Amino acid sequence: MSDLNEILLEEEAAADCGCDEKSTFVPDADAVIVGTNLTKRFGGMTAVDCVDFELREGEILGLIGPNGAGKSTLFNLVSGFLPIDVGTITFNGVKISGLNPDRICHLGLGRTFQAAKNFPDMNIFDNIRIGALFGIKGKSYEQADIETEEIIKFVGLEKYLKMAVPDLPLAIQKQLEVARALATKPTVIMLDELMAGLNPAEVDEAMALVRKIRSGGITVLMIEHVMKAIMAICDRIIVLHHGRLIAEGTPDEIANNPEVIEIYLGGEA
Amino acid sequence: MTLFISILINGCVLGSVYALVAMGLNTQYGVARILNIAHGEFIILAAFITLDLVTKNHTAPFVGFAVAIPVVFVISFALHRTLYKRVKDISANDGAFEGNAILAAFGIYFIVQNLMQTHWGSATAAYQFMPYSVKIGPADISAGNLVVLLIAVLICIAYNLFLSQTRLGKAIRAAAQDPAAAAMLGVRINTIMALCFAIGGVLAACAGVLISMKEPFTSISGLGYTTIAIIIVVLGGLGSVKGAILGGFILGYVGFAVSVYDSGFMLSVFYLIVLVLLIVRPKGLMGR
Secondary structure: OHHHHHHHHHHHHHHHOOOOOOOOOOOOOOEEEEEEEEEEEEOOEEEEEEEEEEEEOOOEEEEEOOOOOOHHHHHHHHOOOOOOOEEEEEEOOEEOOOOOHHHHHHOOEEEOOOOOOOOOOOOHHHHHHHHHHHOOOOOOHHHHHHHHHHHHHHHOOHHHOOOOHHHOOHHHHHHHHHHHHHHOOOOEEEEEOOOOOOOHHHHHHHHHHHHHHHHOOOEEEEEOOOHHHHHHHOOEEEEEEOOEEEEEEOHHHHHOOHHHHHHHHOOOO | OHHHHHHHHHHHHHHHHHHHHHHHHHHHHHOOOOOOOOHHHHHHHHHHHHHHHHHOOOOOOOHHHHHHHHHHHHHHHHHHHHHHHHHHHHOOOHHHHHHHHHHHHHHHHHHHHHHHHHHHOOOOEOOOOOOOEEEEOOEEEEHHHHHHHHHHHHHHHHHHHHHHHOHHHHHHHHHHHOHHHHHHOOOOHHHHHHHHHHHHHHHHHHHHHHHHHHOOEOOOOHHHHHHHHHHHHHHHOOOOHHHHHHHHHHHHHHHHHHHHHHHHHHHHHHHHHHHHHHHHOOOOOOOO
16 A cells, blocks of 8 residues: 555656656666756746756766756756755765755765856965865864865966965866865766866866866766867766756767757757 | 043944954854844843843953853854744745845844843943053053953954864855855855854854943943944945954044044944945945
């Protein structure tokens, strides 16, 4: 009887989120983040609509889609900034939907924001040290300072240390945000439009940085509009359109997917 | 010359207490985003606690710190964890929360003020603290006021060291500048918000003990201090601790100078300063 009730409740939830049928999504064995049936509404607008997705260990996964497709909303759901209406998210098998962002950070998930959110009244070192101090509980000052120095070298921020944070060029602001997220020692990092607004040389640098992060054993999920970068560095790409996941595959598969071509080129393909 | 020295030192005394009052409100509004209309009530609560200790228990007024600080800390922390958390949960967004929090704070203002009136009555309360004066040059300055100045300055310095040197202080500064980013770096933002509200209360309690040492007060004096704190926060710049200290001393000097002629003009002159400032530099003296 209780089984029947559960099935009924699940069907009700699926109907409630407007999904055609209950999710039959089976994630890969090496998935670190799994989102099932994710739905988020703002008033009458459904920003994320019954999305199933997975992030596999060690990969660089690109999340693309036109403006307003729900990419940043999906990031906010995963990192705990927005409550989910329907669905669940797990991180290394632990359910993280419903947890606060600081708890999710402590579990090993770092992120950056579309518009860099560095602390303007702190210098570069202190900005990064906040991540080193609070990302993992009970770390000593000495240890945090050593790790901050390491990350400054890793990202390549040495020559900007004396500059005030609001005066930094855009590319460096974005690198600082990545550095700060890395200081929390994440196993997964989510990058929200790291390359938007950068010139071609800076895009190349940013691509090299993402590759370097993955080589260091960190799984990457990135929102990006710069197609050249996405196609070159991603192992897999997922495509959102009007809140729905419409395609998933390797860069080649995505580049040749008629539906993706249609939404990007406006129906002429 | 006598008048000048008197304004210089007494303005400093008044300014140091104002700075404490404003730092408290600034911590509550700048980090926890609660414009705490009841701030002054906790100042007066601490003043009454000290008055009882001095007049009934015959202790030194300094004991007031040991009693008032924990009392106000616990009340403020509990208020944030219950009332303001609930207000936050039911507010649609951050802007709505700020508006609703002011309304909730008004409720606390009436409750605390009425409880104080019931318990301590409406009469003016005061006790004598070091009732003799010290000669500084040609001017006679109250010894009690000099002690008040010394303690207030020490608290200001200690609070700044706390913010710049301790782990919790760094978390508070990060949360003040960008709460979302701080949370994503592992700062436990809900706890920090509640602590900031409670620390703001502690600064109010410190100011209350000092105010009881230097001047008479009543159970309805609180709103006057809240008003001055709001003016100083606007003057110094929202979220800026240094701005609160600078603004506090400016109002202290101006306030004392004006009160030499007629203390009734004090608030009008304060508002005039803010009015001019809002036109010339709307972000405040040290605001971003």
